[in-house]
Amino acid sequence: MPPLLSVEGLSIRYRGAGAPVLAVRDVSFHVNPGEIVAIVGESGSGKSQSMLAAMGLLPHNATAEGRIAFQGRDLLGMSRSDLRALRGSQMSMIFQEPMTSLDPLYRIGDQIMEPILRHQRIGRRAARARALEMLELVQMPEPERKMRAYPHELSGGQRQRVMIAMALANRPSLLIADEPTTALDVTIQAEIIALMRDLQRQNGMGVVFITHDLGLVRHIADRVYVMRAGEVVEQGATGALFSAPTHPYTRALLDAEPNGHKAPPAAGAPEILRTRALRVSFGSGRSRLEILHGIDLDLKAGETLGIVGESGSGKSTLARAILRLIDARGEIRFDGQDLTALSARALRPWRAQIQVVFQDPFGALSPHLSAGQIVTEGLLVHRPDLDAAARDRAAIAALEEVGLPGAARHRYIHEFSGGQRQRIAIARALILKPRLLVLDEPTSALDRMVQRQVIDLLRDLQARHGLAYVFVSHDLAVVRALADRVIVMKQGEVVEQGPVEQVLTAPRTPYARRLMAAAGLEDPGRVGSRQGHRS
Template structure:
């Protein structure tokens, strides 16, 4: 890559504001950076810092009410204010974008081949037959196995990694000069994540294409990009070579992000070390400072494995009927979780992790085997008996916004489980809501606000509060921090540890992030192809893995560290 070559993207003094009920909100303030052909640049920062707004501004996909200033030059041409017809020609042919969740970006009622053909014919004078042939070549280029067969598949018939490859195929169909990847691997496990990033790296070199990678994962930045722009509150804090990120960062905010990061090679664990948290101090002159607060570890006793487990699973199998015949999602799985224990569960997309957790929660039926909760076989119970058990086992989801009713206030959301389980006194319900908001670190006034008025980290606190309203003994955490940035992730993990200590909770913690699982778990089980392939304590499973798949997961995660 010649440094004298004209940038494919040149952002100059970008300013972006949105109108709101209380006046205008500044999303981006005076941002400048560039991306050259064949160069990979990372844009990092916390949720709400302006990363995605910057990407949407480059694509000119902002709402009409947005106020945009400065310059955004793509191949030397300022795209701000371009007529719609010219913008449509620009998108796809000059600049393209792939998003975090391909399932919401792909049309569920159209085959993937049809969607790639549509993207091609929008920009190139191709017949349908020629476009389909090119679509097949693109699927092969992004290394989808059995590309000919996948061409006629629907999105739901593909794995998460395969859907993301389809999105990449659509994005590069017209060989754009710039590809924007907005959190493209957040929901993917370590091995698939490494494959997708390697694919993007190969394609940008092969096509001499600029790559703007938007991410909150600092480990990815140092391996897969050449330069990094660090943002906070709409402003650029610093810009530096990606290779210098962990060793030569100057700005206190950047150093704070690094300090709050969890890395597999650090062997961090919640019983001996609390995660540092970034605190922003706002000064009277409207400036702010960043402090990295180190927290004292909580001295928790080891899990009581000598007594009766909170939950036991014996030879569990879950099967689904499909047009092609029965599909086994969980196959002969056994596990136990002791009181006060956190059991980590890792494995690739489609390995059966989430189905196993749903079976334990009795959200999907077991085909065979047994689920024993606090000494009671709950495998087949229904009605009132099932409702009685469910108050003692609750779930925290990956996407709190999708699991919170947008029309209900936080108070109504938290009171809901109490009302369902016959806490009829309204004053008692409100007292419990206020007490729980305090426990998860939210102000009392939060009860009167709607979910969209909170940040991602605050919404996850609400999701945790809802799960704990009925004082459960087991909480299933399904990817609870994978969509959160570094500093908020630290806050949520510290909160889960605090609540575990104060409420004597047991956790089943599902994640594709091995560093997070290493930190939060007492034991870890690894799933592949619906089966448990390995189980060990939180130390030995990383240092002495026995199964080839476990070693492959650790190797892929270590390469990103």
């Protein structure tokens, strides 16, 4: 049987102010009908670029050479109209971040119906029935109600189910999944992977699975291609590649798990943060919905508190409440001052002491500002006495502290890798010399090798400056490497808490044990192992 997708000698060049940049070099691979092929590698390896070329979605300044054939048809030589006819019908793609892929102004039902109406000769009633069928197929709870919802009303896992429903609505022969579970918690990841595998078997699709999560690849892929710096450096059957990798880079990827532990806070370190009976609710009157139900936590200078739980458990809401970005009732006391009692104006000086690093640096950093302007934004508010030259010197110092050259301040965000963007986000927070950093999933969108670098950086900065961290994450291996203590949240409540080793290796509650099992732990004592991760 001929391959469903065949890529031969693919090279991709980007035109810019200087000489063209060769992003992908002479790459070849194939996907058979009914086969799942994984393409793995760190950020910037060219894995997503290769599949964007297949879909005809490369930017205007990119040129692809070689041959990409789908069912024997040359995609690179295909007209735009013919390629549009294939996309969304016979070839579909699921992108990494569903919140930026879904239109915030349109209801979910309308967005699923769009590719159906574009590629099938049916009316709106039949298209709506098909869209509802797809939501039921991807096991969306309350599918009728979700048809009328907007993207912001769904959880991350539910938005990803919508993306899968859209991609499969026209029963494609080839599905390209680009990091489809990166931002999801471990239990939702397991559900999404099981769902995709079941749908692939039912429909006999070929699947290209792009990811940096090797634990996930082990349990879903038939074959693997490993990419580095735009080239395929190793390929083979999944079992053979994992058991006996031949290339040093593949071995480095397999060994790139977060490891080590942070140093404990100094003896007698003062308390820096305390919350008591912290509650958050949305809506009004009878429709008022309480999200956080009386959260108590304590944090010392130099200490890291990990917050874990499933999507919708309230962990990010708790982080935003601590930052006073949303209204909350109860007590939030920072360095002895009750922040809930302060007006917005009175709160401003305290904001310099409590900074935040968000999950997605590309979405959190302005594409219209240079890295230097982004890093020094806070100085314009909190240090108006500094002139332009002083701010520039501060930007250089902040960038160098996070491992970037001072000259990087003149570049824009799209010119950096994901890991470099997160370093810029950390520099923006550190330039104000805060005492507390709230880190909301700061490594979830990064590949394992870059994650490890960022973890080392965060531990080093904490030791140097005595910073306290509130660290929100669904990745238990990262939590173990960074946290002193952990609280486990479920439906807005703390169901378990304690020292990181105790909670992760010997959870007491059924919910915490289920969370550990979803992370692929073979037994309670093997938290660092991700051999069965997200199976």
